[in-house]
Amino acid sequence: MHDIYNFVSGPLVWVSFIIFFGGSLYRLISMAVLARKKDVFVYEYMSLKFGLRSILHWIIPFGTVKWRKNPLFTIVTFTFHICIIFIPIFLSAHIILWKESWGISWWYISDTAADVLAIVVIASCIFFLVRRIVLPEVKYLTSISDYVILAIVAAPFITGFWTYHQWPGFKVMGIIHIVAGEIMLAAIPFTRLIHMIFFPFTRGYMGSEFGAIRHAKDW
Amino acid sequence: MAEPAIKRNDESYKIVDEGIDKGIARLSPEKIEQVINKVLAAETGARLKTYVETCVHCGLCSEACHYYLSHDNDPKFSPAGKVKQTIWEILKRKGKVDPEFIRDASRIASTECNLCRRCAMYCPFGIDIAYLMSVVRRLCHMLGVTQLYIQDTAHSHSATLNQMWVKEDEWIDTLFWQEEEAQDEISSLRIPIEKEGSEIFYSVIAPEPKFRAQLIYQAAVIMNAAGVDFTMPATPGWDNSDQCMFTGDYEMMGRLKKAHFETAMRLKVKRIVMGECGHAFRSVYDVGNRWLAWKMPPIPVTHAVEFYYELLKQGKIKIAKKYDKPVTFQDPCNIIRGKGLHEKARYVVEALCEEFIEMHPNREHNYCCCAGGGVINTGPQYKMKRIKGNRIKAEQLFATKTRGAKVIIAPCHNCHGGIEDILHHHGLDMELHFLGDIIYKVMEKPV
Numbered sequence A: 001m002h003d004i005y006n007f008v009s010g011p012l013v014w015v016s017f018i019i020f021f022g023g024s025l026y027r028l029i030s031m032a033v034l035a036r037k038k039d040v041f042v043y044e045y046m047s048l049k050f051g052l053r054s055i056l057h058w059i060i061p062f063g064t065v066k067w068r069k070n071p072l073f074t075i076v077t078f079t080f081h082i083c084i085i086f087i088p089i090f091l092s093a094h095i096i097l098w099k100e101s102w103g104i105s106w107w108y109i110s111d112t113a114a115d116v117l118a119i120v121v122i123a124s125c126i127f128f129l130v131r132r133i134v135l136p137e138v139k140y141l142t143s144i145s146d147y148v149i150l151a152i153v154a155a156p157f158i159t160g161f162w163t164y165h166q167w168p169g170f171k172v173m174g175i176i177h178i179v180a181g182e183i184m185l186a187a188i189p190f191t192r193l194i195h196m197i198f199f200p201f202t203r204g205y206m207g208s209e210f211g212a213i214r215h216a217k218d219w
Numbered sequence B: 001m002a003e004p005a006i007k008r009n010d011e012s013y014k015i016v017d018e019g020i021d022k023g024i025a026r027l028s029p030e031k032i033e034q035v036i037n038k039v040l041a042a043e044t045g046a047r048l049k050t051y052v053e054t055c056v057h058c059g060l061c062s063e064a065c066h067y068y069l070s071h072d073n074d075p076k077f078s079p080a081g082k083v084k085q086t087i088w089e090i091l092k093r094k095g096k097v098d099p100e101f102i103r104d105a106s107r108i109a110s111t112e113c114n115l116c117r118r119c120a121m122y123c124p125f126g127i128d129i130a131y132l133m134s135v136v137r138r139l140c141h142m143l144g145v146t147q148l149y150i151q152d153t154a155h156s157h158s159a160t161l162n163q164m165w166v167k168e169d170e171w172i173d174t175l176f177w178q179e180e181e182a183q184d185e186i187s188s189l190r191i192p193i194e195k196e197g198s199e200i201f202y203s204v205i206a207p208e209p210k211f212r213a214q215l216i217y218q219a220a221v222i223m224n225a226a227g228v229d230f231t232m233p234a235t236p237g238w239d240n241s242d243q244c245m246f247t248g249d250y251e252m253m254g255r256l257k258k259a260h261f262e263t264a265m266r267l268k269v270k271r272i273v274m275g276e277c278g279h280a281f282r283s284v285y286d287v288g289n290r291w292l293a294w295k296m297p298p299i300p301v302t303h304a305v306e307f308y309y310e311l312l313k314q315g316k317i318k319i320a321k322k323y324d325k326p327v328t329f330q331d332p333c334n335i336i337r338g339k340g341l342h343e344k345a346r347y348v349v350e351a352l353c354e355e356f357i358e359m360h361p362n363r364e365h366n367y368c369c370c371a372g373g374g375v376i377n378t379g380p381q382y383k384m385k386r387i388k389g390n391r392i393k394a395e396q397l398f399a400t401k402t403r404g405a406k407v408i409i410a411p412c413h414n415c416h417g418g419i420e421d422i423l424h425h426h427g428l429d430m431e432l433h434f435l436g437d438i439i440y441k442v443m444e445k446p447v
């Protein structure tokens, strides 16, 4: 078991980071090259000012009509997205690991806070799951892959929570937790989780078209 | 869990359209696969790929669409729902779809989406559903599957360079005729034809000379009263409309816009001012020019709303007595989400009318009339579909009427068509006018 632990918390971490950064970079570059070849006018119309203007409205909670119309969804989606980036980076247990292997460390949140935030993330995932099953307009669009993606995102938090509380089998769960985190990271470039990487470009482009050409708001 | 993309039991399926039937009859799965893959490879790229791969299937765009809202939130009519039934399937099956699939795809893209772009303001990623539906229309066009009526207007465009089979002499006659009529009212009035070096080329859509010649009369009165130096061409190229943009016949769209711009160049005008039409503006200002590789139109283009704004602001038109019936304003998507003319339009309305009552939602968030994007041009078979597809507009208008509005001002030809049908069907007793109608009524006229 110790060997497995060493493997998943050593080389596999590297692999997942390489897949994540390399894959994301590959996706970005190949998109840029394809756009240069086939949608070259995208470069002409892209406007930094109007792109950012639109992005800014959309990343501020309640900054758009859409966000204001669906307050519950807005609150859940913003907390969820902030938490899944924030928790892994500022968790004390993670920082200890980084310190041990790379000698770097930074500010971290208290374990209780992390615990609460993990519950928030898990609850959000349940919210998204229920939404997919219950709301007809979401159900209609949903395919099996959407559930798989949701599971990929929820898994590191559920397993992490389990391990932290030292529930039965937590040692094995700890290993599963590490693997789950690595799977999530590696899945980002190659699943619809890519929306995290592409968001600034799709939104920025629509913002540019609306702002610079059409002199209208897109929020 | 995963629901089938296509359900073929809804009533719209029974609509008989020869253009579709004959087109479908000529198809084979092999031909479809070959054409689809050829078009996708040649004409689509990063945008299509990124939009499809970024969409997280969240359904947030649903409530943007008037079709969805008007069909009791039926997911088949949601923006992403339409993409699921068309583009996603086509990509998943790598173009291996049967002729009946193409029949459904054409119905969805051409009669269940107005390309109004409202959904782009509700999808957090700004995924351009209107673009995706245009790709479907393009595929259908390349497969020879287009609704008969709109295909007829596309044929007219290609044979005459105008939408309504107006012959050259008929066009010139109409201008002379309207000039003569208007001279009864203002004896010095002129509609200068082919006047090289004029400030403005005034362009209209072909339905104006064909059915609504009084609009040319009114425009002439406004131009003459304001002392505007304008001209209208005697040659093809006078029509700014463009149904080819909507059928996916982009080669023809390019020819039309080229003729239009070249006419302006030949007349050596400083700019084109166009009548109150939304889709024509989209074609000249946004879509057609791009096909011709002009980032922006090669010659400035001004929509009527903006032009009236200038005339009023500069005091070139004086108001004798404001219009006294309470009015509301339909923001046409192609000049609001298409050019941001909402505040200028309000300036004009308030300058002309005593009482202005907003409808809700408004400005960029107004609902489309359900006629635009070529949908009204698909023909009378689809009329009930448009009316049913925009119950939400009827509700919006009714609510505005309850708050006192008696007149709807809509500076767009398609909006007129769409709203007229809605008013009539629901027995909503409201008047419908262009801005030009109101200006003509309330302005000071020379004698």
Ligand code: SF4
Pocket (backbone or CB within 6 Å): B064, B065, B066, B067, B078, B079, B082, B112, B113, B114, B115, B116, B117, B118, B119, B120, B129, B130, B368
């Ligand atoms: S009709 Fe308008 S809102 Fe509906 S899908 Fe088409 S572009 Fe989007």
Ligand code: SF4
Pocket (backbone or CB within 6 Å): A141, B054, B055, B056, B057, B058, B059, B060, B061, B062, B079, B080, B122, B123, B124, B125, B126, B127
């Ligand atoms: S188009 Fe946008 S809003 Fe609609 S389902 Fe896809 S990601 Fe969600």
Ligand code: SF4
Pocket (backbone or CB within 6 Å): B114, B116, B278, B279, B331, B332, B333, B334, B335, B367, B368, B369, B370, B371, B372, B373, B412, B413, B414, B415, B416, B418
């Ligand atoms: S007709 Fe008017 S509202 Fe309807 S699509 Fe065109 S511009 Fe938009």
